[in-house]
Amino acid sequence: MLGLKLATDPNWVNIVERNIEEILTDHAYCEQKAASNAISIIIKYPEHTEMVDELLALAKEELTHFEMVHKKIKERGLTFGRERKDEYVNELYKFMRTGHKRSIVLIDRLLFSAMIEARSCERFKILSEQVNDEDLRAFYRELMISEATHYTTFIGFARKYAEGEDVDKRWKEWLDREAEIVKNYGKNETIHG
Numbered sequence: 143m144l145g146l147k148l149a150t151d152p153n154w155v156n157i158v159e160r161n162i163e164e165i166l167t168d169h170a171y172c173e174q175k176a177a178s179n180a181i182s183i184i185i186k187y188p189e190h191t192e193m194v195d196e197l198l199a200l201a202k203e204e205l206t207h208f209e210m211v212h213k214k215i216k217e218r219g220l221t222f223g224r225e226r227k228d229e230y231v232n233e234l235y236k237f238m239r240t241g242h243k244r245s246i247v248l249i250d251r252l253l254f255s256a257m258i259e260a261r262s263c264e265r266f267k268i269l270s271e272q273v274n275d276e277d278l279r280a281f282y283r284e285l286m287i288s289e290a291t292h293y294t295t296f297i298g299f300a301r302k303y304a305e306g307e308d309v310d311k312r313w314k315e316w317l318d319r320e321a322e323i324v325k326n327y328g329k330n331e332t333i334h335g
Contacts, residue, residue, distance in 0.1 A: 144263060144290075144293065145260070145313075145317055146264055146324075147317050147318065147321035148320075148324050149264070150328050151328045153328075154265075154268065154329075155268055155269065157329065157331050158273065158331045159273060159274060159275075162218070162220070162275070162278070163218075163220040163223070164223070164332065165332065165333070166211055166214055167220075167222055167223040168226055168228075168333055168335070170208055170212055170222065171225045171228075173204050173211060174205070174208050175228070175231070176200075176204040176207075176258070176292075177200075177201040177202075177204035180197040180201040180204065183197055183248075183252070183255070186248075186251075187244075190303065193299050193302075197295075200295060210285075214278075214281065226332065228332070228334055229327075230323060230324065230327050230335065231258060231334060233323045234257060234258065234320065234323060235254065237250075237254070237316065238251060238254050245303060245307065246307060248300075248303055249300045249303065249307055249309060253296070253297070253309070253312060256293050256296035256313075257316050257320050259290075259292040260289075261320070261324065261334060262289045262334070263286055263293055265333055266282045266283075267286045269282035270282040297313070
């Protein structure tokens with residue numbers, strides 16, 4: 143369904159398990175950034191009422207996920223650390239087209255968002271199946287389903303507002319670019335790292 147061209151290295155879960163505090167902190171910030179991203183799209187494209195409604199709900203859900211991850215950190219007696227840079231996301235961001243007509247910029251912003259959700263979904267699936275902690279397995283299974291829904295939401299709106307743009311062609315370009323970028327990641331105890 144996701145169409146990702148390069149799977150995460152199976153050893154990533156072993157790296158994650160060595161530092162659960164780090165992955166949970168990173169994950170919490172990913173949820174916060176996802177909520178901020180949805181709000182940013184709303185602010186830039188308020189004329190798309192259906193999208194605004196959907197992304198408001200999505201932003202609220204992402205903040206709920208932030209709260210859930212923060213609760214996991216506290217329950218485990220861990221420390222919620224400072225925000226980390228997400229180099230993967232920063233590299234993906236550079237692939238977005240800017241300086242084009244508004245609809246093209248919107249499509250790329252939506253596809254950028256879909257790509258992050260797709261990779262997060264893939265990583266959550268790995269955690270839900272392979273992490274040794276049963277509580278975290280169940281937790282990440284629930285979140286994996288949510289991320290898949292967010293992925294389809296962003297892709298759906300990209301297609302809806304395409305205005306003649308070949309969204310499927312552009313999505314394939316995003317998949318190719320993401321495969322090149324992700325080769326450098328999967329080596330740290332972060333969601334995208």
